[in-house]
Amino acid sequence: MxxxxxxxxxxxxxxxxxxxxxxxxxxxxxxxxxxxxxxxxxxxxxxxxxxxxxxxxxxxxxxxxxxxxxxxxxxxxxxxxxxxxxxxxxxxxxxxxxxxxxxxxxxxxxxxxxxxxxxxxxxxxxxxxxxxxxxxxxxxxDASVTGELLHRLDGAPRTAGGDRAAAHGPLTARQQAVAGLVAEGLTNAEIAARLEVSKATVKGHITVALRRLGLRDRTQLAIHVHRSAGPGSEWGLSPARS
The missing domain is CATH 3.40.50.2300 (Response regulator)
Known part of the structure; x- marks a missing residue:
């Protein structure tokens, strides 16, 4: 400090x-x-x-x-x-x-x-x-540890291949919700207000989602969600935005 x-x-x-x-x-x-x-x-x-x-x-x-x-x-x-x-x-x-x-x-x-x-x-x-x-x-x-902490705390499976293998595992329901709102174009502050959590928590969920899906940034995350969205998918996109 x-x-x-x-x-x-x-x-x-x-x-x-x-x-x-x-x-x-x-x-x-x-x-x-x-x-x-x-x-x-x-x-x-x-x-x-x-x-x-x-x-x-x-x-x-x-x-x-x-x-x-x-x-x-x-x-x-x-x-x-x-x-x-x-x-x-x-x-x-x-x-x-x-x-x-x-x-x-x-x-x-x-x-x-x-x-x-x-x-x-x-x-x-x-x-x-x-x-x-x-x-x-x-x-x-703290942002310096958020991604790894959430990865450990939510019980994500770890394989002999290390973090990269684990990074492609499924997202939790909250991570899916955050990713869906990213795809709708909401900012971290807007997502935090929508889900009634802190902006740091939102940032952490996005970090974990990117790691697990092997993506580089929120733009790629939004594209991934839109490509994956469809009947029966986990992504909760609003009809007007999807």
Whole structure:
């Protein structure tokens, strides 16, 4: 993440309603300070507590009842999954912050219930957007890992041939829906509004669809959908657009 003194654009500004209560958990004091500095400057966000380890975070969460807990992924150890499960069971949403790629540790923590992942190189604005989106009930994943994470999380079959073989497997129902809307000419923002998900989630589904179908970009995806559309096909194109 960029430095705490970086300006946060007004587009990350205030929102109606009570402030989003945030608990910060990371074993690096400097990082906690930076996160606290960034978040406390944002109208509509309130840092209610800080913890330097998983056990302290869980104890504080029970007392201060945050809306979102921002957890450093690195250095938290095997207890991190337990923390995420406990917080999720309390109705507290979890955002992960780390440098890890889409490895098994990150996948396991997301499966435990975490709702967001932000890379440490993300801008303050991106961090704020993620915290707010997760507080609204959305799932937000950093674009650098979205495609691979969705590929792992949705249980896509993996073969001895590697990713390229898996890339041509069938799409999930949600990926089909997103691809169909791409073919109708909708932007990511319009698709997100139609399906009531975040733009990052839409981008992730498109990334996975492209990988599985062996396509290069959304134009090729739209062409593929139109060519494949027909009676009984999975593509839900509107009659007027198909």
């Amino acid at each position: 960029t430095g705490p003194d970086d300006a946060v654009p007004d587009s990350a500004g205030s929102s109606a309603g009570p402030p989003v209560r945030v608990l910060i958990c990371d074993d690096h004091e400097v990082l906690r300070h930076g996160l606290r500095t960034v978040l406390r400057r944002i109208p509509g966000l309130s840092v209610v507590a800080e913890a330097d380890c998983v056990r302290e975070a869980l104890s504080l969460a029970g007392m201060v009842r945050p809306d979102v807990t921002l957890v450093g992924l690195d250095g938290q150890g095997p207890l991190l999954q337990d923390l995420v499960r406990e917080l999720t069971g309390m109705g507290i949403r979890v955002v992960l912050l780390g440098e890890a790629g889409a490895g098994s540790d990150l996948v396991d923590v997301l499966r435990a219930g975490a709702r967001g992942y932000v890379h440490t190189t993300a801008s303050p604005q991106r961090l704020v957007e993620c915290v707010r989106a997760v507080a609204r009930g959305e799932t937000v994943l």
